Amino acid sequence: MQSLLSIILLFPALGGLVLLCVPNSQTRLIRILGLTISFITFVLSLLLWVFFDHSTAKFQFVNAVDWLPFLNMHFYIGIDGISLFFILLTTFLVPFCLLVGWDSVQKNVKEYFIAFLFLESFMLAVFCMLDLLLFYVFFESVLLPMFLIIGVWGSRERKIRAAYQFFLYTLIGSLFMLLAILLIYFQTGTTDLQVLFVSEFSLQRQLLLWFAFFASFAVKVPMIPVHIWLPEAHVEAPTSGSVILAGVLLKLGTYGFVRYSIPLFPEASVYFTPLIYTLSIIGVIYASLTTLRQIDLKKIIAYSSVAHMGFVTLGLFSLNIQGIEGALFLMLSHGFVASALFLCIGVLYDRTHTRLVKYYGGLVHVMPLFSVFFLIFTMGNLSLPGTSSFVGEFLILVGVFQTNPFVATFAATGMILGGAYSIWLYNRVVFGNLKPFFIDTFMDVNRREFFIFLPFVFCVLWMGFYPEVFLEPMHTSVANLVQHGQWRG
């Protein structure tokens, strides 16, 4: 069982290498093989949940392999309650990404499947890496397959611009983190996370290092004002690219905050808390208002993602158990809800080849099943009680209210604005009259799409009605993180 995590980590990449040997003409074999590999990875990752010990905050399923032993750097992996569900979210989403592209991706099919399988391995590595330098390596390596997915399988001419924007924004931010890692290495002589957890940095050094990490993570979250790449990337990416972007890649930044910035630099985290709060509130309110003005379906969901991630950063820097657990829960919930909404938009785009809201209306008359699915995910997006997002946002508000009621009051307006843009979007697309002069032939969801949506509905409602299943495994690790910090004294 100890090597289970290594197997999960390597399996998709090895599967990608196997696909390399399959001739390009065998597209059906490539599709079935790719889907099977990703599905087996998901099943294996479920075993992590089954055998995960909830009672300890220690890293589990730990594996270490010498990488650069003369530099005291090791390929060191393990998971705790914080990273467990991000592994599961990643392995859950990838098979659906492959299924979404089943018919719509017709060119470079083999490369598409290989890109996704390597991307999966890289993302999993980020979530379970316990070495700072290797975390950076995999954090950056995610850019390559994603750059190709947007640039090659994107939908329009602006895709190249969007791919470059995505690549450059995140790369420039991350260079500061590399410098910070070098500084940490030269001070402590190691990049082993477990050793770094018990190392102490002076306040001045913490401030410098925290800001360098922040420059990298803030771009990835994305926080305002470095969010511009996200709507562009979403609009130009294929549906599967948007799903993985919203579902997993945005979480890499917030995961970085909770795994590295907060425990390694606790005093600096307190020092910069008002900055994070200010950027988060602006993110929540500004992005929500911007969402109201958008006319492209994907941009609406993209900007609402910026608003939700603003909530997440608020929760993380509340630096208490409720806030951090709420943030982790909302990250997980957003992974399901936003991904499902992008799938809904993908269903419409596959049929009509447009994402402009003005062309749509009255879909409830001709696409009733689609309208039901879209309703459930829209309700999830506006944090309706009974859906997953409500639990996350409620816990975050509880956590933030304990530390700063002024900030919590502003953050709460985000929930109201979320309701406004979500209901208005649903109203414009689904209700009202049909617009036959724009679109006159309609087709409801087919069997493949129906079975893609069903697990997402199940997860959104399960997390909403019985969140304890997800909160309980993360509780010990979050409590340990809060106790570890020095902000409490």
Added chain:
Amino acid sequence: MAGSDPTSVKPNQFVELHGHAREVVEKTFKFSPRTLGVIGIFGIAVPYLLYQGCVNEFHAADDKYNRERKKFM
């Protein structure tokens, strides 16, 4: 792309132009006294006030519980 199969949208030039203009903001945006004023208010003044409000709230809590005031940026 649009109009290539039976379910595709029939593009309307006004909707398309409106959508295009909204998309290429970097080409349509112009600096003017009005836009500079908006940037000044919402890009500098509002964030500054929010930041000060946030810091004041932390300090008020520290004073209430007789703790030493936390240092912030």
